[in-house]
Every structure is written in C-alpha cells, then in structure tokens.
Amino acid sequence: MKTFAKNDFYIQLSLFIIGLITVFLGIVVFENAVVYLFYFIVGIPQLISFIIRAFQEIKKSWLYIVYGIFIIPVWISWLIILAFNNNNEVTNVLIASIFYSPFLAIIYVYDTYEFYKSQK
Incomplete structure (x- = not known):
C-alpha cells in the first residue's frame, strides 16, 4: 500500500504539472x-x-468523497455523449465541469499527498 500511495502521488503530481504546461503551450503557442x-x-x-482507491479497504477522506461526487457524473456524461451522440441535457453537465474540474484536480492531488503521508 505504501508503494501504491507513493507512486500514485508522484504520478498525479507529474501529470498535473504536464497538464499545466499543456495549458500554457495551448494559450501561448497554439x-x-x-x-x-x-x-x-x-x-x-x-x-x-x-x-x-475505491476498491481498496482504506478509510476514504472527505476530499476523496467530494471529488467522486462531482467527477463521476462528468465521466458518465462523456460516455453517454459518445454512446448516443449529442444530448443537450448531458452537455450541460460537461459545460459546468469545465469550470470546476481544475479545482477538483488540485483537490485530488492534495488528497493523494495526504494519503501518501498517512502511509509512511
């Protein structure tokens, strides 16, 4: 579990930084x-x-639960759009998620850090 927590945190942090670099390049270059x-x-x-982490028998933090409540509908919406082409009601969930997903990403990286710290 310690190894998973450590790897998970560093992977999430690295990909978050890569995502930020992509945003910067997208605005400036492309x-x-x-x-x-x-x-x-x-x-x-x-x-x-x-x-x-959902299937591991560990105590889930309140940040982890909040992340799940807000992010799972977004991925379900993507699946519905891909399966049934375009659905306006589902698209509204995705539009809202454009604004709150970056904050959830920060929360999740922080939660993986806290999880990693608790496993030491």
Missing part, C-alpha cells in the same frame, strides 16, 4: 487549440487512481 487536453491528461489518470 492559441487555445490544446487547452482542453488538460482535462484528459489530468482527468483520465485521476479517474483510474480514484477507481483503484
């Missing part, structure tokens, strides 16, 4: 063309980590 890659560069690994 004129916003790749800014939305941040959501996938950071979000997909966080979702995988979230699911792995």
Whole structure:
C-alpha cells in the first residue's frame, strides 16, 4: 500500500504539472487549440487512481468523497455523449465541469499527498 500511495502521488503530481504546461503551450503557442487536453491528461489518470482507491479497504477522506461526487457524473456524461451522440441535457453537465474540474484536480492531488503521508 505504501508503494501504491507513493507512486500514485508522484504520478498525479507529474501529470498535473504536464497538464499545466499543456495549458500554457495551448494559450501561448497554439492559441487555445490544446487547452482542453488538460482535462484528459489530468482527468483520465485521476479517474483510474480514484477507481483503484475505491476498491481498496482504506478509510476514504472527505476530499476523496467530494471529488467522486462531482467527477463521476462528468465521466458518465462523456460516455453517454459518445454512446448516443449529442444530448443537450448531458452537455450541460460537461459545460459546468469545465469550470470546476481544475479545482477538483488540485483537490485530488492534495488528497493523494495526504494519503501518501498517512502511509509512511
């Protein structure tokens, strides 16, 4: 468990930094063309980590629970859009998530740090 906590934190932190660099490059170099890659560069690994931690028998922090409550509907919305093409009601969830997902990403990186610290 210690190894997973350590690796998870460093992977999440690294990908968050890579996501920020992508945003910067998207704004400066590509004129916003790749800014939305941040959501996938950071979000997909966080979702995988979230699911792995969900099935571990450890105490879940309140930050972890808040993250799950707000981020799972976003991924479900993406799946619905991909499966059934475009659905306006589902799209509203995704539009809202554009604003709050970066804050959730920060919360998740912090939570993985706290989880890592608790495993020492």
